[in-house]
Amino acid sequence: MLDVPRKQLDLIAVKLPCRDEGNWSRDVARLHLQRAAAQLAASAEGYHPLVILVDETISEYHRSGLEAAGWKIRTIQRIRNPKAKKDAYNEWNCSKFRLWQLTDYDKIIFIDADLLILRNIDFLFSMPEISATGNNGTLFNSGVMVIEPSNCTFQLLMDKINEFESYNGGDQGYLNEIFTWWHRIPKHMNSLKNFWFASDVAHKKWWKVHDSMPKQLQQFCLLRSKQKAQLEWDRRQAEKGNFADEHWRKKIKDPRLNKCINKLCSWEGMLRRWGETNWTGNEFYFPTPPTISKASLSA
Incomplete structure (x- = not known):
């Protein structure tokens, strides 16, 4: 999944999104695949240092998992987006500016926590700041960027933070x-x-990575009861819609289905309490039948 070079070059960095207990599900679980990538990289003779930026809210349990997977943890103070509303999804995403303070590295490749490295990305280290993928028109996507850390650039980003309007x-x-x-x-x-x-292709890639991980890291990939109940609710909606891919017909026999990160894996009971509502509790939710794509993920 991750081709590892035989020489050390600069840095690959990931920023972990802040965790809002109780109402935001995008927590440390998003890094399951990134942990696997780190573990594969660490098993080689020479590899890029892998650094993750986290804030003080990360638990010791999840910190230990990241360290065991090979991540070098940098604890940062979050930077608030002055244009964001309180508790909004974008309230703290200016914390990404901290990347420019990693001045012990000449160049870094930044990767958002919800991306998976599938191929060798060494060539990115030969590209200048800022190198990124186009988003639309003349704009770039900030999910993957080549950055040259500089305290001067960081100060510029902070000084202008109130002047510009983000589209x-x-x-x-x-x-x-x-x-x-x-x-x-x-x-x-x-x-x-x-x-x-x-997606059979996506599932195959995930399980290939998962099964290559040490057992002590696999425990961090377990889902909560609520997440499993949500997946089963989705399956039932697909069955009601008689979706053409017919994955909803498949019976899962894997014993891991009954294992959750919670001590009590009670997803079936939770589903019964929901009745026909979705996980948000909105009884008027009607899912839109998806367009079934035959395209596969990039290898």
Whole structure:
């Protein structure tokens, strides 16, 4: 999954999104695949240092998992987006600016926590700041960026934070205002594929990575009861819609189905309490039947 070079070059860095207990599900679980990538890299003779930026809210349990997977942890103080509303999804995404303070490295490749490295990305280290994939028109996507750390650049980002209006309300729009000249990474290097309900190709890649991980790291990949109940609810909606891919017909026999990160794996009971509502509790939710794509994920 991750081709590892035989010589050390600079850094690959990931920023972990802040965790909002109780109402935000995008917590440390998003890093399951990144842990696997780190573990594969660490097993080689020479490899890029892997650094993850986290804030003080990360638990010792999850910190130990990241360290065991090979991540070098940097604890940062979050930077609030002055244009964001309290508790909004983009309230703290300006924390990404801390990347420019990693001045012990000449160059870094930044990767958002929800991306998976599938191929060797060494060539990115030969590209200048900022190199990124196009998002739309003349704008770049800030999910993968080649950055040259500099305290001067960091100060510039902080000094102008109240002056510019971000087109999307987040760090991406703001960075596009600052770095108006940027270098384009081929689009296929950072590609988003959306699959509803089932993708055999995606599942195969995930389980291949999962099974290559040490047992002590696999425990961090367990789902909560609520997440399993949500997946079963989705399956039932697919069955009601008689979706053409017919994945909803498949009976899961894997014993891991009955194992959750909670001590009590009670997803079936939770589903019964929901009745026909979805996990948000909105009884008027009607899912839109997805367009079944035959395209596979990039190898």
